[in-house]
Amino acid sequence: MAVSTVVLQVLERDLPELPPQIAGVVEELKDPNVINRDALIRKIEECGNLSEVVQNAVNLGRMRHGRRARSLDDAILLVGLEATRHIILSVLLQALFPRRQLLENFDRENFLRHCLGTGLAAQLLCIEAGLSEQYDSYKLINYGLIHDIGILALDRCLPVTLNRIFQIATEERIPILQAEVKVLGRFTHSVIGEWVCGKWHLPADIRSVVQHHHAPRRAEVNKQEIILMHIADTISFNYYESLLESVHKYGIEEELVRSLGLSMAQISKVEEALPERVERALEILDFKALNFSCPF
Numbered sequence: 001m002a003v004s005t006v007v008l009q010v011l012e013r014d015l016p017e018l019p020p021q022i023a024g025v026v027e028e029l030k031d032p033n034v035i036n037r038d039a040l041i042r043k044i045e046e047c048g049n050l051s052e053v054v055q056n057a058v059n060l061g062r063m064r065h066g067r068r069a070r071s072l073d074d075a076i077l078l079v080g081l082e083a084t085r086h087i088i089l090s091v092l093l094q095a096l097f098p099r100r101q102l103l104e105n106f107d108r109e110n111f112l113r114h115c116l117g118t119g120l121a122a123q124l125l126c127i128e129a130g131l132s133e134q135y136d137s138y139k140l141i142n143y144g145l146i147h148d149i150g151i152l153a154l155d156r157c158l159p160v161t162l163n164r165i166f167q168i169a170t171e172e173r174i175p176i177l178q179a180e181v182k183v184l185g186r187f188t189h190s191v192i193g194e195w196v197c198g199k200w201h202l203p204a205d206i207r208s209v210v211q212h213h214h215a216p217r218r219a220e221v222n223k224q225e226i227i228l229m230h231i232a233d234t235i236s237f238n239y240y241e242s243l244l245e246s247v248h249k250y251g252i253e254e255e256l257v258r259s260l261g262l263s264m265a266q267i268s269k270v271e272e273a274l275p276e277r278v279e280r281a282l283e284i285l286d287f288k289a290l291n292f293s294c295p296f
Helices: 003-014 020-028 037-045 050-061 072-079 081-095 108-129 137-146 149-157 159-171 176-184 189-199 204-212 223-243 254-259 264-284
Strands: none
Touching: 003 149, 003 189, 020 037, 020 081, 037 050, 037 072, 050 072, 050 081, 072 081, 081 137, 108 137, 108 223, 108 264, 137 204, 137 223, 149 159, 149 189, 159 176, 176 223, 189 204, 204 223, 223 254, 223 264, 254 264
16 A cells, blocks of 8 residues: 555544634634634634633734733734734644654654744845735744644654654655655655645645645745745755754755845845744743643
8 A cells, every 4th residue: 555545544534623613713714805803703712712822922922012912802903914813823723733742753842943943034034035014924934833734744643654754864864855755755744734734624825835835836826925935944944954963955946036036145144043033032932821722
């Protein structure tokens, strides 16, 4: 039996459907241009402590701005509906993959650094390219945190397989993505992530980032956004490899860099700034305050 068939069978069996309350919130957020604010607030308030967690996330992001949100309605007014949408999706999707007993070779803490680093690298790239007004910072962080949802699905449903990927990368001194192909073939974490997005009916913009962050030219919509996340992911993945004491470094296509109005010198600047930016963000983040009690 093909590896892809076995992986898919295990995912089908072990990855649960979204609980009705969460599915209702996700459905309300599907189209960012058509969100019923009152209906969204009502559904969030029916979803455990989600309202409190969203409020905490907004306040963490506004620590330097003085005024704090005192309610969910207040949080939406402070940062806007689009930013709130991305905060909610990020909180929900992270909570759906609770931390498990760590296996020997997959370090969830370093993986978090990579995901957070992808969002932060995207922010830094936007600053360098003069695109900060075009891209909501909460959206970039959300995309960074969820772009590798396929790896989180492997960690939840096939932890031994994921552990094997990292073990091969270490033993054979090859890049993680190459080890992934050796173990999974074409059924990579991007393909698995796309499958998860389909199973859970996640919004189209999330699905596009998950599906194309390693192949931005295949994106049919929001191509500039996907290229931005692809470059940010590559920068952060090189940082991730360094955390694993690997010497491997993934290249970044200069043509894609130029398409954002950037130079390779600016890419190097972001690469140098990223590790400190990630550590600073981790010092600020209060994970207890962002702990959504998922019904799974």
